[in-house]
Amino acid sequence: MSNDAAREKYKAYLVTKGLRVTNQRLAIFEAAFAQKEHFTAEELLDHARAIDDSVSRATVYRSIPIMTESALLREVDIGKNLKYYRPNTDNNNQVAQVICMDCDKIFEISAPFMSWYGNSVSSKLNLTPVSQRLQVSAHCNTLRETGTCKNRAQG
Amino acid sequence: MSNDAAREKYKAYLVTKGLRVTNQRLAIFEAAFAQKEHFTAEELLDHARAIDDSVSRATVYRSIPIMTESALLREVDIGKNLKYYRPNTDNNNQVAQVICMDCDKIFEISAPFMSWYGNSVSSKLNLTPVSQRLQVSAHCNTLRETGTCKNRAQG
DNA sequence: CTGCCTGCAAACTCTTTGCACGAAT
DNA sequence: ATTCGTGCAAAGAGTTTGCAGGCAG
Secondary structure, eight states, rough: OOHHHHHHHHHHHHHTOOOOOHHHHHHHHHHHHTTTTTTTHHHHHHHHHHHHOOHHHHHHHHHHHHHHHTTTTTEEEEESSSEEEEEEOOOOEEEEEEEETTEEEEEEEEEEHHHHHHHHHHHHTTTEEEEEEEEEEEEEHHHHHSSOTTTTOOO | OOHHHHHHHHHHHHHHHHOOOOOOHHHHHHHTTTTOOOEEEHHHHHHHHHHHHHHOHHHHHHHHHHHTTTEEEEEOOSSSEEEEEETTTOOOOOOEEEEEETTTEEEEEOTTTHHHHHHHHHHHTTTEEEEEEEEEEEEEHHHHHHHHOOTOOOO
16 A cells, blocks of 8 residues: 555544544644654654644544554564554554564564464453554674674664 | 573673672562563553562663573564563563454464575575564454453453 | 561553544534 | 634643752661
8 A cells, every 4th residue: 555545544444434634634644654664653753744733742642543443554562662664554463573672673573373373262261353463572693793794783 | 491490690790790689670580480471561461560669660660671681581573553561481482473353362383484485585685684583464253253351451 | 697578559561431622524 | 703723821630850958877
């Protein structure tokens, strides 16, 4: 899905829900879909303000659930008391995350067996699966061996 | 591993690390190992205070990393901005969690393929896997069908 | 005795919310 | 004109930390 298509989908979602299409909501949308990597709420605020400097932190936090519910944004919780997000361009939530603890990089790997597992295990407990996540936390061999890694977060 | 064995292991771990064996640390240990379900830091504080009412919240929070590092406690982050813990009696971390979102119950299911997956996927990225987690979030059929569920959290 | 450990309360981080103003429909 | 959306700042939840006194070794 292109960013243009996603923007139209977002506008349509807002209208359908009786929500207003405001400049701030569009700026936050643009900021989110300009990202190539996972981002936090605070980073989203920074980028949205670069587009429209009237955007406030509150509006970012109020927009995130809307974009998540519309399936345009995917939440990625890696257990750091800090949530990450990314545009859900391919509408694929059968994805595992491999988290490099040294470089703070999140790799995403297709893992279609997750939903099979979720269904299988839920049915035995008389539950209806909603979502599943599979995450691997790891250390960086490149960093250890060479002292640097291109994925390393700038500090 | 029995609770007695775990207690001795904890004491030995403290001594090895040059840490002191205090009444508060032991009370927190006892409180943790008396639990049958997953618990939060706050619940651990309550139970520890029932054993030794001098235990403070700060000491609970300072003890949790010690018990986690000694592998006596296992952290279970289910993405709720609230961490859960449980005694790691069987020393088994190849476990998936099935989380009932309606009843707040966490089921644990053995999932030995997790470490295979972690190794396999990490090696392709030149990473060394440290841990992995697999979690399924689900709704409760029993609650929906009958209006009650024995796993339901008391409110 | 020495220095780690403790409780207390304040600080911290991330997120949510009440309020009065402002803008979309 | 309405009514929802917004920014601001304060509140909230969970956790961490500085400090002065206390207890294990």
